[in-house]
Amino acid sequence: MNPLRRKVYMAAGSTTVSLGTGRKEFHPKKPRPGLEEHIREAGQGVLAQIGGAANVDEGVIGNFMAARFNHQGHLGALIPSIDDGLLWKPCHRVEGACASGGLALLAGIRSVLAETSEVTLALGTEVQNSVKAIYGADILSGAGWFRGERKHGHAHFFPSVFSDRAGHYFEQFGRDRTRNAFARWYRNAIENARLCPTAQEFHNTTADLEALALREPNPHTFVDHLNVFDCSKVSDGASAIAIVSEDGLSRIGVSKQDAVEVVGWAQLEADLTRPPEDPTRLETTRRTVARALEVAGIGIGDLATVECHDCFTMSGLLSVEAIGLAAHGEGPDYICAGETARGGSVPFNTCGGLVGWGHPTGATGVRQAISLWQQLTGKAENWQVEIPANRPYGLQVNMGGNDKTVVAIVYKRGG
Amino acid sequence: MNYPERLENVAVLGAAGKMGSGIVLLTALEMADLSLDPANRDKEFTLHAVDVSPTALKGLVSYLREQALKAAEKKAVALRKAYAHREDLVLNSDIIRQYVQDVMDIVHPTTHLSDTFGSTIVFEAASENPALKVKLFSEIRAHGHPDVWIFTNTSSIPISELDRKAELSGRIIGFHFYNPPAVQKLVELASGGTTRQELKDFSAAFAKRIRKVVVPSSDTAGFIGNGHFMRDLLHAIAEAGRLTAEGHSFVEAVYMINKVSQEYLVRPMGIFQLIDYVGLDVCQCILKVMDDRIPGELLHSALIDELLAKGVRGGQFPDGSQRDGFLQYVKGRPSGVLDPESLAYTPVDSLAATCDVKLGATPASMISWKAALASANSDQSIAAFYADVRKTGTLAADIATRYGKRSCEIGRKLVADGVAANDEDVNRLLLTGFFHAYGPINSYF
Incomplete structure (x- = not known):
C-alpha cells in the first residue's frame, strides 16, 4: 500500500468567521447566516483564488449534525449552490462527528490520489447556534455511543466525558499542576485568537486570562472537573480549501510556493461501543499521528507547528502527550513552560485552536488545514510564527468523539 | 407535619397577579423538586392557584409553562439525576419536557376560594387592602384546614393586626417577595408578636430552599x-x-x-x-x-x-x-x-x-x-x-x-x-x- 502514490497539495483556503458568543456581531435573538450562507461564503472564497468553479472537478463537504441542528440533510447538494459552475459535478457529504472536516480532506486527498480528480473543493460546516446549548448537548452526544452511553451520561455530555478524563488525570498526575496547564492552554488560545480576525475570541479583552480560567468547576451547574473556559464554544461557520494534484496547481494558477504539500496522512477508527482502556491517554490519536509521521518519513522533532483538536483544554493536553512531544503525565509541565505557546518550541493552534478560534464541528478539520496552509506559506499575517527551515512541517490532528475517529495530516510548503 | 407534608397542599390567592404568578412559580418548582425525591414518591403535591379572573389564570398558565421551561433548562444537570430511574427519558429535551409537565400537573388554576380549604399553606398576594385580606383570612380560618398557615405577601400591613382581626392565633407570617418574585433575591420576613415559632422555622427553610435572601423586619407598617x-x-x-x-x-x-x-x-x-x-x-x-x-x-x-x-x-x-x-x-x-x-x-x-x-x-x-x-x-x-x-x-x-x-x-x-x-x-x-x-x-x- 502506498498512501502517497502521487503528490497532493492544498491551497486557496477560505473561512467564514467562527460565529457565536464572543463575536460582537453575534446576537442569539437576531437573524444570522445559516448553512447556505456560510457554505457559499467559504466556497466562493476558494473559487475566487483558483480561477473559478470551472476549474473544480468535484466537491466534498464534511458535516456532523445539520440534520438535527438545522433539519437539513443532503449537504452534498448544497455545494452547487456556491456557484453554477459546480452544477452537474460529483459532490458528496462525509461524516465522522467532529472529524467530519478531516474526513472531507481525506476524501479529497484520496480522489486526487485515485486520479479521479485534479481539483477537489473540500468544505466543512456546522451551524449550531440554532438551538440552546443544553439541547445542542443532546445533538452532539450522537458522537458518543447513544444507546450505551446517553441515558446515564451527563446533561453536558461531552464536557463530562472529558471532565471524567480530567478527573482520572488529576488523580494520577496531580490536580493543581494539571489545572494550571489548562489555564495556560486557555491563555495561549485566547492570545492567539486575538491576532486572527476570523476567530470567535478575536474580540476577547479579558485582562487576566489565567485567573479567569482557574475558576473552580461547579458540578451543580456544569461538570465535575472542567469549567466553561476549558471548553470550546458553540460555533457557526464554514471553511473550504482546494485539494489538488500538480496538474491541478497549474490549472488553477497557484504556484507550489503558495500551496502546501500533503506529505503524510492517516485515519484510524476506534470502537464506538468500547470505553477507552486508559482515560488518561488518547490512544487513537497516538496511533494515527504515529502513522502519519511514518508516512511522511519524519520524526516528532521535525514539526514546526501543530493544529490539534483542543475541543477541551483536557484534549489539548492529552494531544500534546499523544503526539509525543511530552511523555505521559508530563504534558502539564511542557504546556506551563510555554512550549506550546506561539513563542515556544512547537507553537500549537496559532490562531486559537478550537478553544480560541472556535469549533463549528464539521468545519474544524478544514479550518485546521487552512490555518496550516497560511502558516506554512507565510500568509498568517498578524498570527504568523516562524517556520524554521530545518523543521518545516506542520501537523494537523482532527478528532471525532471521544478519540474514536482521528485524522492526522502532515504538511510542508509546496515549493 | 414535616416540611414536604406541609407543602403537599398549597394555595396561592391572587395567583394570576404580578406577585402571585411569581409565588406560584417558585412554590410549584419547589413542590415539583420535592415530588422527585424518592422519599416523597407516595405524596401528591397540589397547588391551587386562585384568582378572580379566568382570563388572567390563562395568562398564568402560559407564564408558568414558559418559566418552568427556563428553570428546567437551567437545572438540567440535577434533573438528569432526579429522573435517572425513568428509562424512557434519555435526552435532555425528554427530561426538560417531563419536568415542565410535572410542574404544570401540580398547579390547579381555579376561581373558587373553596378549593383552598384543604390547603395547609396559603400564600396570599391579593391587593394591598387590609379589609379584603382580613375577609379572605377569616373565611379560610372558618372553613379551611384547621392547621392552615397563612403567608401574606403584604408589603405594608402589620402582621399582628391581620392576625388579630382574622383571629388566626399566630398562624400567619409576613413573607414579602419583591417584584418580580422569580427574579428578585429578597424575601422580607415579618413576624407578628404572636406568630408561631413553627411558621418562622418553616419560612426560613422554605426561603433557603428557593434561594432567597431573608431580611427580617419588625412588624411596623411599611416594613423596611x-x-x-x-x-x-x-x-x-x-x-x-x-x-x-x-x-x-x-x-x-x-x-x-x-x-x-x-x-x-x-x-x-x-x-x-x-x-x-x-x-x-x-x-x-x-x-x-x-x-x-x-x-x-x-x-x-x-x-x-x-x-x-x-x-x-x-x-x-x-x-x-x-x-x-x-x-x-x-x-x-x-x-x-x-x-x-x-x-x-x-x-x-x-x-x-x-x-x-x-x-x-x-x-x-x-x-x-x-x-x-x-x-x-x-x-x-x-x-x-x-x-x-x-x-x-x-x-x-x-x-x-x-x-x-x-x-x-x-x-x-x-x-x-x-x-x-x-x-x-x-x-x-x-x-x-x-x-x-x-x-x-x-x-x-
Whole structure:
C-alpha cells in the first residue's frame, strides 16, 4: 500500500468567521447566516483564488449534525449552490462527528490520489447556534455511543466525558499542576485568537486570562472537573480549501510556493461501543499521528507547528502527550513552560485552536488545514510564527468523539 | 407535619397577579423538586392557584409553562439525576419536557376560594387592602384546614393586626417577595408578636430552599422596604414641587429628578419610573396603610391622589408591558413626561435638549448601574464619582446630593425606630430587593 502514490497539495483556503458568543456581531435573538450562507461564503472564497468553479472537478463537504441542528440533510447538494459552475459535478457529504472536516480532506486527498480528480473543493460546516446549548448537548452526544452511553451520561455530555478524563488525570498526575496547564492552554488560545480576525475570541479583552480560567468547576451547574473556559464554544461557520494534484496547481494558477504539500496522512477508527482502556491517554490519536509521521518519513522533532483538536483544554493536553512531544503525565509541565505557546518550541493552534478560534464541528478539520496552509506559506499575517527551515512541517490532528475517529495530516510548503 | 407534608397542599390567592404568578412559580418548582425525591414518591403535591379572573389564570398558565421551561433548562444537570430511574427519558429535551409537565400537573388554576380549604399553606398576594385580606383570612380560618398557615405577601400591613382581626392565633407570617418574585433575591420576613415559632422555622427553610435572601423586619407598617421606598418617593415628589417653585416646569422637574435618581444615584431606574412600575394605585394603598398607622409623619401624596382620580395609574398591562403613568413608555422605555393639568406627555427627547443643559455637565467618572453591579470594587468607583459630583456644583449635583442624603436619613431612621435591626439589614434589603448598587446608609453624601 502506498498512501502517497502521487503528490497532493492544498491551497486557496477560505473561512467564514467562527460565529457565536464572543463575536460582537453575534446576537442569539437576531437573524444570522445559516448553512447556505456560510457554505457559499467559504466556497466562493476558494473559487475566487483558483480561477473559478470551472476549474473544480468535484466537491466534498464534511458535516456532523445539520440534520438535527438545522433539519437539513443532503449537504452534498448544497455545494452547487456556491456557484453554477459546480452544477452537474460529483459532490458528496462525509461524516465522522467532529472529524467530519478531516474526513472531507481525506476524501479529497484520496480522489486526487485515485486520479479521479485534479481539483477537489473540500468544505466543512456546522451551524449550531440554532438551538440552546443544553439541547445542542443532546445533538452532539450522537458522537458518543447513544444507546450505551446517553441515558446515564451527563446533561453536558461531552464536557463530562472529558471532565471524567480530567478527573482520572488529576488523580494520577496531580490536580493543581494539571489545572494550571489548562489555564495556560486557555491563555495561549485566547492570545492567539486575538491576532486572527476570523476567530470567535478575536474580540476577547479579558485582562487576566489565567485567573479567569482557574475558576473552580461547579458540578451543580456544569461538570465535575472542567469549567466553561476549558471548553470550546458553540460555533457557526464554514471553511473550504482546494485539494489538488500538480496538474491541478497549474490549472488553477497557484504556484507550489503558495500551496502546501500533503506529505503524510492517516485515519484510524476506534470502537464506538468500547470505553477507552486508559482515560488518561488518547490512544487513537497516538496511533494515527504515529502513522502519519511514518508516512511522511519524519520524526516528532521535525514539526514546526501543530493544529490539534483542543475541543477541551483536557484534549489539548492529552494531544500534546499523544503526539509525543511530552511523555505521559508530563504534558502539564511542557504546556506551563510555554512550549506550546506561539513563542515556544512547537507553537500549537496559532490562531486559537478550537478553544480560541472556535469549533463549528464539521468545519474544524478544514479550518485546521487552512490555518496550516497560511502558516506554512507565510500568509498568517498578524498570527504568523516562524517556520524554521530545518523543521518545516506542520501537523494537523482532527478528532471525532471521544478519540474514536482521528485524522492526522502532515504538511510542508509546496515549493 | 414535616416540611414536604406541609407543602403537599398549597394555595396561592391572587395567583394570576404580578406577585402571585411569581409565588406560584417558585412554590410549584419547589413542590415539583420535592415530588422527585424518592422519599416523597407516595405524596401528591397540589397547588391551587386562585384568582378572580379566568382570563388572567390563562395568562398564568402560559407564564408558568414558559418559566418552568427556563428553570428546567437551567437545572438540567440535577434533573438528569432526579429522573435517572425513568428509562424512557434519555435526552435532555425528554427530561426538560417531563419536568415542565410535572410542574404544570401540580398547579390547579381555579376561581373558587373553596378549593383552598384543604390547603395547609396559603400564600396570599391579593391587593394591598387590609379589609379584603382580613375577609379572605377569616373565611379560610372558618372553613379551611384547621392547621392552615397563612403567608401574606403584604408589603405594608402589620402582621399582628391581620392576625388579630382574622383571629388566626399566630398562624400567619409576613413573607414579602419583591417584584418580580422569580427574579428578585429578597424575601422580607415579618413576624407578628404572636406568630408561631413553627411558621418562622418553616419560612426560613422554605426561603433557603428557593434561594432567597431573608431580611427580617419588625412588624411596623411599611416594613423596611416600603418604609424606605414610600419616603423616597415622597421626597422625589416634594423635590418636583421645589424645582417647579424655582421656575422649572413640572415636566422638566420630573424629567430631571427621574434622570438624576437613576444616573447619579446609580439605580436601575429613575424614581418616577419605579412609581409607574409599582403602580400609582399600589403606592396610594401602601401610603394610606402607613399613614393610618404611623403617627407624627405625613405619608400621603395629593399628587398621586389627583393623578389616580384622572385615571393615570401606571402598573402593567396583562401582557406585562408597562402602562403609562408619570412617564409614557415605548417598548418599556420612557418616551414622555406627563403634564398633570393637560394629561399630555412631553417627549423625553425635547426635554433632554433643554434639561440636560440645566442639569450641567456629567463628571467623566460617572459609573453606570450595570457597570457598578459588575465591578468587584464598585465602592471605590462610586466614591470617586460622588467626590467629582460635589466639585461640579451643578443642578444635577445639588439634586443628587439632596436625594442621597435623604435616602440615608430614611435608612437611619428605620434603624433608629427599630423597623430594621441594623444598618446592614437596610442596605441588604435595598441591594437585593431594589437592585441598588449600594445601600442607602453610606458616607457618600
